[in-house]
Amino acid sequence: MTATDQLLFDGADWDFRTLQRICDACEDIARTELGLNVYPNQIEVITAEQMLDAYSSVGMPLFYKHWSFGKHFAYQEASYRKGLMGLAYEIVINSSPCISYLMEENTATMQTLVIAHAAFGHNHFFKNNYLFKQWTDADGILDYLEFAKSYVTQCEERHGRQAVEQTLDAAHALMSHGIDRYAGKKKLDLRAEEKRAGQRRLHEEGAFNDLWRTVPAGPVKSGTVLSVERRRKLLGLPQENLLYFLEKSAPRLAPWQRELLRIVRHIAQYFYPQSQTKVMNEGTATYVHYRIMNRLHEQGRLSDGNFLEFLQSHTNVVFQPDFDHRGFSGFNPYALGFAMMQDIERIVTNPEQEDREWFPDIAGRGDAMAVLRDTWANYRDESFISQFLSPRLMRHLRLFHLHDDPAQEEGIRVDAIHDERGYRRLRRELARQYDVGFIDANIEVVDVDLAGDRRLMLRHTVVKGARLNEADAAHVLQHLANLWSYDVSLVEVDEADVVLKEHKTTPRTVAAVA
Amino acid sequence: MAIHIVDRRLNPGSKSLENRQRFLRRAKALVQGAVKKSSQERDIKDVLEGGEISIPLDGMNEPRFRREGGTRDMVVPGNKKFVEGDMLPRSGQGSGKSNGPGEGDGEDGFRFVLSRDEFVDLFLDDLELPDLAKRKLAEVESEGIHRAGYTTSGSPANISVSRTVGRAMARRVALRRPRPEALAALEAELADCSEARRAEIEAEIEVLKARIRKIPFIDPIDIRYRRFETVPKPAAQAVMFCLMDVSGSMTEHMKDLAKRFYMLLYVFLKRRYRHVEIVFIRHTDKAEEVDEETFFRGPASGGTLVSSALQVMHDIVRSRFRPADWNIYAAQASDGDNSSSDSELVARLLTDLILPASQFYAYLEVGQDNGLTFDMPDSSLWTLYERLRADGAPLSARKVSERNEIFPVFHDLFKRRGKQERVA
Numbered sequence: 001m002t003a004t005d006q007l008l009f010d011g012a013d014w015d016f017r018t019l020q021r022i023c024d025a026c027e028d029i030a031r032t033e034l035g036l037n038v039y040p041n042q043i044e045v046i047t048a049e050q051m052l053d054a055y056s057s058v059g060m061p062l063f064y065k066h067w068s069f070g071k072h073f074a075y076q077e078a079s080y081r082k083g084l085m086g087l088a089y090e091i092v093i094n095s096s097p098c099i100s101y102l103m104e105e106n107t108a109t110m111q112t113l114v115i116a117h118a119a120f121g122h123n124h125f126f127k128n129n130y131l132f133k134q135w136t137d138a139d140g141i142l143d144y145l146e147f148a149k150s151y152v153t154q155c156e157e158r159h160g161r162q163a164v165e166q167t168l169d170a171a172h173a174l175m176s177h178g179i180d181r182y183a184g185k186k187k188l189d190l191r192a193e194e195k196r197a198g199q200r201r202l203h204e205e206g207a208f209n210d211l212w213r214t215v216p217a218g219p220v221k222s223g224t225v226l227s228v229e230r231r232r233k234l235l236g237l238p239q240e241n242l243l244y245f246l247e248k249s250a251p252r253l254a255p256w257q258r259e260l261l262r263i264v265r266h267i268a269q270y271f272y273p274q275s276q277t278k279v280m281n282e283g284t285a286t287y288v289h290y291r292i293m294n295r296l297h298e299q300g301r302l303s304d305g306n307f308l309e310f311l312q313s314h315t316n317v318v319f320q321p322d323f324d325h326r327g328f329s330g331f332n333p334y335a336l337g338f339a340m341m342q343d344i345e346r347i348v349t350n351p352e353q354e355d356r357e358w359f360p361d362i363a364g365r366g367d368a369m370a371v372l373r374d375t376w377a378n379y380r381d382e383s384f385i386s387q388f389l390s391p392r393l394m395r396h397l398r399l400f401h402l403h404d405d406p407a408q409e410e411g412i413r414v415d416a417i418h419d420e421r422g423y424r425r426l427r428r429e430l431a432r433q434y435d436v437g438f439i440d441a442n443i444e445v446v447d448v449d450l451a452g453d454r455r456l457m458l459r460h461t462v463v464k465g466a467r468l469n470e471a472d473a474a475h476v477l478q479h480l481a482n483l484w485s486y487d488v489s490l491v492e493v494d495e496a497d498v499v500l501k502e503h504k505t506t507p508r509t510v511a512a513v514a
Numbered sequence: 515m516a517i518h519i520v521d522r523r524l525n526p527g528s529k530s531l532e533n534r535q536r537f538l539r540r541a542k543a544l545v546q547g548a549v550k551k552s553s554q555e556r557d558i559k560d561v562l563e564g565g566e567i568s569i570p571l572d573g574m575n576e577p578r579f580r581r582e583g584g585t586r587d588m589v590v591p592g593n594k595k596f597v598e599g600d601m602l603p604r605s606g607q608g609s610g611k612s613n614g615p616g617e618g619d620g621e622d623g624f625r626f627v628l629s630r631d632e633f634v635d636l637f638l639d640d641l642e643l644p645d646l647a648k649r650k651l652a653e654v655e656s657e658g659i660h661r662a663g664y665t666t667s668g669s670p671a672n673i674s675v676s677r678t679v680g681r682a683m684a685r686r687v688a689l690r691r692p693r694p695e696a697l698a699a700l701e702a703e704l705a706d707c708s709e710a711r712r713a714e715i716e717a718e719i720e721v722l723k724a725r726i727r728k729i730p731f732i733d734p735i736d737i738r739y740r741r742f743e744t745v746p747k748p749a750a751q752a753v754m755f756c757l758m759d760v761s762g763s764m765t766e767h768m769k770d771l772a773k774r775f776y777m778l779l780y781v782f783l784k785r786r787y788r789h790v791e792i793v794f795i796r797h798t799d800k801a802e803e804v805d806e807e808t809f810f811r812g813p814a815s816g817g818t819l820v821s822s823a824l825q826v827m828h829d830i831v832r833s834r835f836r837p838a839d840w841n842i843y844a845a846q847a848s849d850g851d852n853s854s855s856d857s858e859l860v861a862r863l864l865t866d867l868i869l870p871a872s873q874f875y876a877y878l879e880v881g882q883d884n885g886l887t888f889d890m891p892d893s894s895l896w897t898l899y900e901r902l903r904a905d906g907a908p909l910s911a912r913k914v915s916e917r918n919e920i921f922p923v924f925h926d927l928f929k930r931r932g933k934q935e936r937v938a
Contacts, residue, residue, distance in 0.1 A: 016519055016521070019519050020517070020519060023517040023519070024517075027517070040517075040518075041517045041518070042517070042518040042519075042520065043517060043518065043519045043520065044519075044520045044521075044522045045519070045520070045521050045522060045523055046522045046523060046525075047523050050522065050523070050525070050529070052530070053529040053530045056530050056533065057529075057530070057533070065532050065533055065536065066533065066536065067533065067536035067537040067539070067540045068537070068576050069530065069533040069537075070530060070532075070533030070534040070535065070536050070537030070538070071537045071541075071574060073530040073533060073534055073537075074534060074537060074626035074627070075625075075626055077626065077627065078566065078625055078626040078627045081627060097518065101522075104523055119517075165536075165540075169576075172576060173576065173577050173578060175578075176578055176579065177579065320591055321592075322591055322592025322594075323590035323591060323592045323593075324592060324594075325592070328590075328592075330590075331591070397591040397592075398591055398592055398593040398594070399589055399590070399591055399593065400589070400590065400593040400596055401587065401588070401589050402586075402587070402588045402589075402590065402602070403585070403586075403587055404585060404586040404587070404588070405585040406583065406584075406585065407585075408601075410601045410603075411601045411602045411603045411604050412601070412602045412604060413599070413600070413601055413602075414596045414597070414598060414599065414600040414601075414602065415587070415598065416598055417593055417596060417597060417598050418593065419598070421598065422598060426589055429587050429589045430589040432587070433587075433588070433589060440579075441579045441580075441581050443579060460579075462584070463584075464584045464585045464586070464587075465583060465584030465585055466581040466582065466583055466584030466585075466586075467581060467582065467583055467584065468579055468580065468581055468582075469580040469581065469582050472577045472578060472579065472580045473577075473579060473580075475575075475577030476577045476578065476579055479577070
């Protein structure tokens with residue numbers, strides 16, 4: 001171990017030896033003092049342009065080609081050039097080894113902050129949180145993306161770029177409804193996926209015999225009408241994973257189209273935990289970098305000047321504008337997450353009477369890191385907030401609940417504020433804002449008209465009167481119908497089972513048959 | 515555990531280039547429309563600058579199921595004065611902000627930056643210069659040999675005698691090589707001189723001879739060879755004749771229109787040909803070749819004889835731009851006045867001499883500032899050209915009176931055409 005009272009660096013410049021020293025110092029603190037358990041780290045230094053590249057392909061180091069990524073790139077490049085947008089200091093990828101991208105422009109202090117934040121904070125969260133463990137395969141993701149990329153390229157060569165693009169467009173439109181929300185299926189093994197696709201193609205090629213096409217088909221089976229129950233069971237209905245349903249049951253898709261849907265579905269699933277843990281993930285990473293940086297400073301390895309530089313950017317990161325502030329755009333996940341982590345630390349180590357009443361399990365337990373590590377492993381945003389948002393923090397943030405009912409003409413009602421009557425209601429409402437069950441529209445496939453025109457029937461259960469935007473719904477349904485190859489209908493039904501609206505679409509292009 | 519630190523900065527950048535190209539290809543129609551619009555607004559000299567454009571999102575959007583309306587609940591921070599049960603007016607402070615982020619942000623245009631090349635490519639994409647196919651083969655570059663100074667090495671055939679001798683003389687003078695006359699004089703003196711002097715002179719002659727032997731008349735370091743370079747010879751070179759009536763009836767506005775037209779033509783030619791020459795010919799009742807400044811600004815007065823300009827153009831073509839080597843483009847701008855007696859001569863010059871040699875002949879009739887293009891009465895020149903065109907002469911004619919009409923006109927002129935179809 002190097003001497004601890006020596007500065008890691010001086011000034012703003014860094015080189016690769018400095019980075020190595022920083023990593024070692026951070027790792028030491030992360031392991032011994034914070035007890036973090038991380039994937040092996042890989043740190044990559046990139047330029048601003050490469051950062052923009054990474055932005056446009058959802059942060060992944062490699063991705064299949066699609067015009068929509070080009071669109072995002074063009075948009076982000078334009079806003080970056082105009083100075084409307086700064087670039088993130090880092091991007092971190094949930095993979096093993098865990099890859100963190102650092103911008104070359106960062107100062108040495110910023111690199112330290114970013115390494116502590118990404119390579120230890122996020123990394124620990126990825127490795128330990130139950131959602132990530134359940135839904136993602138950190139070991140396999142990079143190989144799978146590589147496979148996806150080459151598979152898409154192969155498809156373009158075999159079936160034409162346009163056909164592939166149409167299928168991907170449709171799949172992307174349904175991406176947010178291509179997720180399994182409930183466990184029960186076996187854990188994803190992306191390496192096996194890759195093999196599976198290859199084997200299937202080999203089998204098809206090996207088993208192909210043109211003669212079979214000439215064998216006359218047997219007499220059509222008697223058209224007994226299946227009972228509704230039986231039919232729905234056969235098709236696995238109701239099904240909320242629209243991409244999965246299409247992949248398995250769409251009658252006229254070619255095998256490669258099914259594989260493309262599968263790829264998009266797997267990638268959506270890979271990001272599913274991230275969308276559910278924004279507050280926790282950023283909160284964890286911010287808390288970890290804050291602890292590490294403070295410790296480095298205490299150890300005399302970070303000069304006062306550099307520490308001030310850190311505090312300045314840390315303060316910017318955790319800034320939470322008030323609702324009437326010009327820059328307000330909802331909760332800043334860094335701010336909320338960090339505040340809650342610190343609050344938990346306070347409750348565990350230095351509770352007040354109120355905390356003992358609200359959090360009897362953890363108040364005064366003493367070992368803040370043990371409680372935090374347990375929290376990081378076993379909660380997602382919604383459960384985390386509904387469990388750990390303390391009255392004190394609600395008062396500190398001066399939270400209040402607005403209820404906006406269009407039928408109420410006088411205006412928007414303040415439904416609860418940070419007082420005794422309001423704490424629980426506030427907490428419940430805020431947790432609901434992070435509940436994926438409410439964030440995405442609840443749309444399911446409910447039935448297929450097998451005896452008639454094979455119409456696919458979907459149902460949107462309307463919550464609190466929020467209906468689908470009609471133009472967008474029409475576009476998405478068009479994509480859906482194109483994949484299904486027959487008519488599609490979607491009914492919007494409110495809680496009382498009253499049909500509010502019905503959308504219908506006819507396929508425009510018949511899905512290509514390989 | 516070892517931490518891997520990788521320097522990716524040297525990896526090839528522009529990983530998104532292909533995605534970007536796909537996006538542009540997909541948005542081609544939209545982007546092209548936007549480029550056209552933006553090039554109408556901007557100055558023509560900036561046409562080649564690239565820059566930011568905005569396209570409508572239709573067709574480029576990525577639809578998702580999106581919900582709107584209904585009752586909404588929000589928890590927000592920063593309560594300062596509200597208590598439970600307060601009603602906030604919708605339009606007021608507080609409610610405006612509570613509209614919530616992430617609910618479709620209603621962006622109706624998508625702005626992004628095109629690089630210069632992307633912009634120009636789109637700008638010119640569906641345009642094609644007329645009858646280009648005819649000279650397509652000529653566009654293949656051939657190598658030509660070009661004198662390029664002197665060199666110290668080369669083949670004996672390339673020795674530059676004058677340069678070599680010149681350098682040798684300079685060296686001989688500098689090193690004081692005895693001149694042959696001096697030697698001859700000494701030898702003459704030797705023929706009739708005293709014995710004592712003889713030895714002296716002989717010694718002197720020996721010295722001179724030794725010196726002459728030491729300092730050669732021509733030394734290898736004097737030799738210079740003519741140097742030749744092979745340069746790609748743009749077989750497809752173009753010359754653009756700008757013909758303009760500068761008589762009193764042409765207003766500044768008209769000249770401005772004409773200028774923009776010439777500039778655009780230049781832009782097109784510059785892209786197509788390695789080398790583009792421009793010849794400015796202005797005319798009243800006499801024509802002369804002038805420089806650009808004089809062409810647009812120089813004062814002139816007099817009547818109007820178009821044939822004079824055509825005659826000058828023909829002379830210049832004959833003397834300087836052989837049609838076999840040059841693609842000849844001519845663009846004539848005028849307000850349409852021409853003395854009627856001149857018509858026959860104009861027609862003959864055009865059909866017999868100019869048009870057969872030219873790739874393209876465009877006539878732009880410029881109108882008054884506030885004039886309506888379609889109300890412009892047919893002028894004498896217009897009528898004449900109409901007649902020639904009806905007889906099948908390959909010339910294009912257009913009327914323009916507003917600045918923003920130039921580009922569309924230009925676009926029409928150069929639009930891809932069927933083989934036989936003439937520009938209307």
